Amino acid sequence: MSPAEQAARLREQIERANRAYYVLDAPEISDAEYDRLFRELQALEAEHPELQSPDSPTQRVGAIASTALAKHTHQRPMLSLANAFSDEELAAWEERNARLVPEVKKAGYTTEVKIDGTAVSLTYENGHLVVGATRGSGIVGEDVTPNLRTINDIPLSLKGKDHPKLIEVRGEVYLPFASFTRVNKEREKLGEPLFANPRNAAAGALRQLDPNITRGRRLRIFAFTVEVIDGRLNTRTHSELLDLLASWGFPVEPNRKRFASLEEVRQHVDEYEELIAKLDFQADGVVVKVDLLPLYGELGVVGGREPRWAIARKFAPEVAETELLDIQVNVGRTGALNPYAILKPVQITGVTVSRATLHNEDLIATKDIRIGDKVEVIRAGEVIPQIVRPIIQPDFPRGQPWRMPGQCPACGSPTPRVEGEAMRYCPNVSCPARVLEGIVHFASRGAMDIRGLGYERVRQLLDEGLIRNVADLYKITWDQLVQLERYAKQSADQLVAAIENSKKQPLSLLIFGLGIPHVGYTAAVLLARRFGTLDALAVAAREEKLGGIQGIGPVIANSVTAFFNESRNQELLDRLKAAGVNQAEPHAASADGALSGKTYVLTGTLPSLSRSQATSLIEEAGGRVASSVSKKTDAVVAGEDAGSKLDKAKQLGVEIIDEAELLRRVGQTS
Ligand SMILES: [Zn+2]
Structure with missing residues (x-):
């Protein structure tokens, strides 16, 4: 060689x-x-x-720069983002855009987690990195090429072929919590001032004169767009552009999604809000972009600074500082051990917060949260308060790093860490903590809605030996209740009535209340509507016929099958049935519905229905929505910008209809 x-x-x-x-x-x-x-x-x-x-x-690792950083003028300005702090502001943004360009409502949207880092521009000539610069004013930044070259995420040459001759790739450089913690620990040892947050630490690391310092900080990057200065790209949508960046070798925000309408984006905002609290880097919102690139020119840029096609939906959480008094562990109904924080009570958004979730042991270690720390706590909307980070005071002695106990705090069962799992689980199905949580969940307002049956009373009924599972609730008598402590005749009356009333709850809430792992409310509704009765669901589950239902992935399907295959669960369901608990869903897909037994596929953007609305219409009429076209497909409902599914349908000779025809078939002609 x-x-x-x-x-x-x-x-x-x-x-x-x-x-x-x-x-x-x-x-x-x-x-x-x-x-x-x-x-x-x-x-x-x-x-x-x-x-x-x-x-x-x-x-x-480039040469050490001997002078201060040189200026670099971006070929295209680096834009910034307008913010929306509520769903209303998000809707107003679309309305403003639609007045300029009506097609915007049908162009689809891409969403990406908004990373709280520092933006950079990377210039590639014929596929090779030639300049890397900070954002600076957006027009002129600083040349930090040697520093950016130390970031291993950044390809020095692009993968693949046929890159445009000259491009500027834009990305967000950030410091993961783990590196932030390490950097601050090192600074603490050296007696240097600590960084307030990962963003400042990242920006500081980028502007070092010695690239070896930058290298040591272990920065990361997510690429989010590209400006073509010379040459052209064949991408039509922003989502394609992100995939292209990934194919060139850039890390691209992995939680990105595409939605057909703003309504669908809004339905997922809460999920993003919960997600960002669990990420190992700091994020403060979700970036929403119009997907169809040809509209960008028409939409334009406000004041040369903020593009109309993009907005940051920020979560604007309220932040407070308090003291972390203790870390305790709760056992959930699935047996999951959830660490949570006991805080010195503090006011946030008008509510006194004394507890916060800590998610899992890895996140506690990554953020280096220790008992006794001063911590930053956020609370946003309905989301459970979170600890953002410890506020490290250099002269303040800290406690030992926290360790997850190796046994279940409720029953003492060993809880070893399973490789690949972030959580530990109590394996004991009769664990008192698991049983308690399961019954409280069953009785909760979102499930069977048995008023007055909270933790305290469920615990009492368990302790008195009156119940061991949810089916036992239906055999409790008024006479038994009035003999218990703290039960007046009136409260016994009320509880008996509430239990009786709960028998009428729809099947979807019963399924949800059973607490089958991975089956949340949405999945419960989908299953209930699809099968109509508990018996029909049980048969389908045992025959493993849950695959292919829109919204029911393999994890949920397997979990439901496992649940119905367990004989103890079947006994429990038989007892609920015998007690007279309703087993049917009012809005179930009717077996004699207009689309009964038919399989439909949706593609493109429909004029008025969202994907999920069209899906429920088809399902309520007894049909099934599949994700891909095959010979078994009865019809394809095609909207604007229909893609490969439409081609496939034409190829196979499958019937193609529009939204109006779909509405007619399900008897909703407008
Ligand atoms: Zn246990």
């Missing part, structure tokens, strides 16, 4: 290892092996200087 071939092979191995480690989060080789390859390449390049190239991984 010639030295040139050897160098090429080493570079390939190192880049591959970098990608596995930084982009895919799945290291393929050990650190020692990586170092060996790296040193081998360095030695080879030292011996054969003609083999050195600016693309080599050895060049990621």
Whole structure:
């Protein structure tokens, strides 16, 4: 093998290892092996200087800049984002846009987590990184090329072929919580001032004069768009653009989604709000972008600064500082051990907060949260308060790092950590904590709605031996209740009536109340509507026929099947039935509905119905919605911008109809 071939092979191995480690989060080789390859390449390049190239991984640590950072003028301005702090503001944004460009309502939207980092621009000439700069004023930034080259996430040369001649890739550089914690610990040891938050630490790391310092901070990046200066791209939508960036080798925000309408975006805002609290980097909202790129020119940019096609839906949480008094562990109804924080009570958004969720042990370790710390707590809307981070005071002695107990705090069962799982579980199905949580969930307002049956009373009924499971609730008598402590005749009357009333709840709420793992309210409604009765669901579950239902993925389907295959669960259901608990769903798909037994596929944007509305119409008429077209498809409902599914339908000769025809078939002619 010639030295040139050897160098090429080493570079390939190192880049591959970098990608596995930084982009895919799945290291393929050990650190020692990586170092060996790296040193081998360095030695080879030292011996054969003609083999050195600016693309080599050895060049990621650039020369030390001797002067202050040079200015860099961006070829296209780096824009900023307007904010929306509520769903109303989000809707108003669309209305304003639709007055300018009516098509915007049918163009679809892409959503990405809004990373709280610092924006950079990376210039690639013929696929090679030539300049990396900070955002600066948006027009002029600082040239930090040697520093950006140390970020292993950033491809020095783009993967694939046929890149436009000159492009500026825009991305957000950030510091994950784990690195932030480490950097601050090191600074603490050196007696240097601590960074207030990961964003400041990232920005500081980027503007170092010594790239070795930047390298040590272990920055990361997500690419979010590209400006083509010379050349062209064949992408029509922003979602395609993000996929293209990923194919070039950039990390792209993994929680990105595409929605057909703003209504669908709004339905998922809460999910993003919950999600960002669990990420290992700081995020403060979700970026919503019009998906169809050809509309961008028409929409334009406000004041040369804020593009109309994008907005940041921020969560505007209220923040407070308080003291973390203790970390305790709660056992959920699935047995999951949930650590939570006991806080010195503090007022946030007008509510006294004394507890906050801590999600899981890894997040506590990553954020380095310790008992006794001063902590920043956020509360946004209905979301449970969260601890954002500890506020580290250099002169303040800290406690020991917290460790998750190895046993269930309720029953003492060992709870080993299963590889690949973030949570630990109590495996004991009769664990008193699990039984208690399960019954409280069953009785809760969102499920069977048995008023007055909260934790305290369920615990009392369990302790008195009156109940052991939810079916036992239906055999409790008034006479038994009045003999209990703290029960007046009136409260016994009320509870008996509430239990009796709960028998009328629709099947969907019964399914939800049973607490089948992974079956939330939405899945329960889908299953109830689809099968109509508990018996029909049980039969389908045992025959493993839950696949292919829109919204019911394999995890849910397997969990429901496992539930119905367990004989103890079937006994429980039989007892509920015998007690007279309703087993039917009022809005079920009728077996004699207009679309009974038919399979439909939806594609493109429909003029008035959202995806989920069209799906429920079809399902309520007895039909099924499949995600792909096959010979078994009865009809494809096609809207605007229909893609490959429409082509496939034409190819297979499947009937193609529009929204108006669908409405006519389900008897909703407008
Ligand atoms: Zn237990």
